[in-house]
Amino acid sequence: QKEVEQNSGPLSVPEGAIASLNCTYSDRGSQSFFWYRQYSGKSPELIMSIYSNGDKEDGRFTAQLNKASQYVSLLIRDSQPSDSATYLCAVVSGTYKYIFGTGTRLKVLA
Amino acid sequence: DVKVTQSSRYLVKRTGEKVFLECVQDMDHENMFWYRQDPGLGLRLIYFSYDVKMKEKGDIPEGYSVSREKKERFSLILESASTNQTSMYLCASSLSGGAFPEQYFGPGTRLTVT
Numbered sequence: 001q002k003e004v005e006q007n008s009g010p011l012s013v014p015e016g017a018i019a020s021l022n023c024t025y026s027d028r029g030s031q032s033f034f035w036y037r038q039y040s041g042k043s044p045e046l047i048m049s050i051y052s053n054g055d056k057e058d059g060r061f062t063a064q065l066n067k068a069s070q071y072v073s074l075l076i077r078d079s080q081p082s083d084s085a086t087y088l089c090a091v092v093s094g095t096y097k098y099i100f101g102t103g104t105r106l107k108v109l110a
Numbered sequence: 111d112v113k114v115t116q117s118s119r120y121l122v123k124r125t126g127e128k129v130f131l132e133c134v135q136d137m138d139h140e141n142m143f144w145y146r147q148d149p150g151l152g153l154r155l156i157y158f159s160y161d162v163k164m165k166e167k168g169d170i171p172e173g174y175s176v177s178r179e180k181k182e183r184f185s186l187i188l189e190s191a192s193t194n195q196t197s198m199y200l201c202a203s204s205l206s207g208g209a210f211p212e213q214y215f216g217p218g219t220r221l222t223v224t
Contacts, residue, residue, distance in 0.1 A: 034212060043200055043215040044153075088153070090213075098143075098213060102152035 003027065004091050006101035014109050019076040021104050023089030026070070032092040033065055033072045037085045038103065044088055048074060079108045113137070114216035116201055122222045129188040131219050133201030140206035142184035143213065144168075144176065146197040153200065159184055160206065191223045 005024045013019045021035075032051055036044035048063040050056045050072065056063045062075040072091075076083055086103040093099055117132035133142065143158040145168075155168030157176040165176050173195060177185045184203075188195055198220050202213040 032211075036215075043218040046212050046214060049212050098155070100153040102150065 003093065003099045004089055004101040006087075006089055006104045008102060009105040010107045011104055012107045012109055013079050015079060015081060017079050019079045019083065019106055019108070021074040021076075021087050021089075021106065022071060023073065023091075023101055024071045025089075025091045025093075025099075027091070027093040027099075028067075028070065030067075030070075030091045030093045033063070034090040034098075035061075035063060035072075035074045036088040036090060036100075037083075038088055039085045076106075079106075081108050081110050084108045114201055114203055114214055116199075116216040116219050118219050119217060120220050120222075122224065123188075123191050124224055125192060127188075127191045127223075129191050129221065129223075131186040131188075131199055131201075131221070133184045133186070133203075133216055134182055135184075135201075135203040135214075135216075136182065137203065137205075137214075138181065139203035139214075140181070141204045141213075142178065143202040143204075144174075144184065144186045145200045145202065146170070146195075147200055147218075148197050156186065191221075193223050195221065196223045197221060 035048040038044045050063040050065045060077045064073045086105045088103045089101040114135045144156040145153045159165045159178040175187045200218045201216040204213045205211045
């Protein structure tokens, strides 16, 4: 079992819709969770961090964490073509061990 | 804003060459990391450093070494480059602390070994 799992996609949504990206992790002791956006050929860019159960909102982005079910999700409201990218979920497991999923490719259709 | 810079965006080297990749951060971060990213495999940790002159092996350290002589600078060395080290190399940095803070990435170096 992979330590951090994401559906590779592509996830296609129409412009203006809500995109929902999901991530599950295996280590129950994980404490910190991050979402990165990566455009093709570029490096990952941090867009959200979440540390406690519940929702955290930042502009059009909402991160959701459920430690009991071991999943973290990212919602993107009013999706735009510029949101088309690969979204990486990262989970911190143990000291300094940041584990990245392989990413979900999102396509927002104009 | 955190700024992490890497010495080259693109690099082409020959098999057997010694390769140096350099990373500099300007935010006084204690932690620095080197990853490689390959299609389908995601980001894999090569080495990280939590202080000057301190280093820890990551998941795939074989064929690599690192150097951290100053807090802001973390170098990755490929002792004898091989074609299977063709990859995107990403440097990242973060603060230290009780929680596990966010990592910030440099622009990456796409290395091709021929």
